[in-house]
Amino acid sequence: MxxxxxxxxxxxxxxxxxxxxxxxxxxxxxxxxAALVWVHGGGFAAGDLDMPESDAVARALAGAGLLVVAVGYRLAGPGTFYPVPSDDVLTAWRWGLEHALGAGVARDRVQLGGASAGGNLVAGAVLRLLAAGEPVPAAVFLAYPTLHAVPPLASPAADAAVQRLPEDERWPAPTVEAMYRGFVGGDPATAPAAAVPGTADLTGFPPAFVLTSEVDGLRGSADDFVRRLAAQGTSVLSVCEPGTEHGHLNRPGPQFDASLRRVATWLRNAPELAG
Incomplete structure (x- = not known):
């Protein structure tokens, strides 16, 4: 090699x-x-396999001794709505799992993970696997995921930090709702539960590592998801990366490196960390 x-x-x-x-x-x-099937973000309608959040993340983890399968799912747009991107992620997961097992990775060291909108697709894919009675990943990794069409409020301190950002970087509620309309092709209030995982029944959801950015208008979505998992007894590790804004895995630098060290540790040790 x-x-x-x-x-x-x-x-x-x-x-x-x-x-x-x-x-x-x-x-x-x-x-x-260990191995990770990895799904980039981009608001459901943007992003590709060349963006740092996909390629740089995958390179860093491969350099740390991990197998990564990066997913180039179909983007939402005219004629392409949920469940098309979700179907692509499920296809990638099934293939990636078999590929990882064939490469000698233990079953409990093969995970599914995603960032931002990719985190939504990952959580939704897990819910669809549960609903179909299929095996789910042993654990999942979600980086600053968007999981609600109407984001729950973050803490007062976190919200105050977001208000200091330029207006177009705050992820206000109308922007998020419009993003979900583009994803599901209609009113997200009537969308399938797996398209809006933050409001779904999470029974059976596997252990999770949820990484958040410190200053992020979508952080309330991730924090609420963590609370719901913990409340039902699901093992969850929640880490907020200091000094970061939404999408920090798309910006290589010191905080990117710190987060990727955390991710590599989780992938190698998730059963023990989550237990």
Whole structure:
């Protein structure tokens, strides 16, 4: 295995219900310690496999000895709404799980994870697996996820910090609601539960690591999800990365590096950390 194999990622097209799903497989040298099927964000309608939140994250984790399958799901837009992106993520998860097992990764070290809108798709995919009676990931990783069409309020201190941001970076409620309308193709209040996971029944949801950005208008969504998981007895690790704003895994730097160290530790040790 050459360093180029690890850094560049291998393209892979996997058949799905809406056509091939584009993936990139990032392999470390030797047997991987763990594996992650990874879903980037972008407000459901933007983002790709080249953005740092996908490629740089995958490279960093592969460099730390982990196998990563990055998912190029179909973006929401005219004629493309939920469940199409969700179907693509489920296709990627099923393929990625088998690929990781074939690469020698233990079943309880293969996880599904996503950032922002990708976190929504991941949580929704888990709910769909539960509803279908299929095995779910042993644990999941959600980075600053959006899980509600109407974001719950964060703490007063967190909200005050957001108000100091430029207006177009605050994620006000009308902006979030419009984003979800574009995702589901209509009123999110009538959307399937898996499209708005923050309001769904979370019975059976696996242990989770929820990473938040310190100053983020969507942070209340993640915090509420954490509280609901904890209240029902699901093991959950919640970490707020200091000095960051929403989408900090799309901006390589010291905080990016700190978060990726946390993620690598979680992926290797989730059963113990979550227990």
């Amino acid at each position: 050459t360093i180029e194999d690890t850094v560049l990622g291998h393209p892979q097209a996997v058949p799905g219900p809406h056509g091939d799903v584009d993936l990139r497989v990032y392999r470390p040298t030797g047997t991987p310690d």
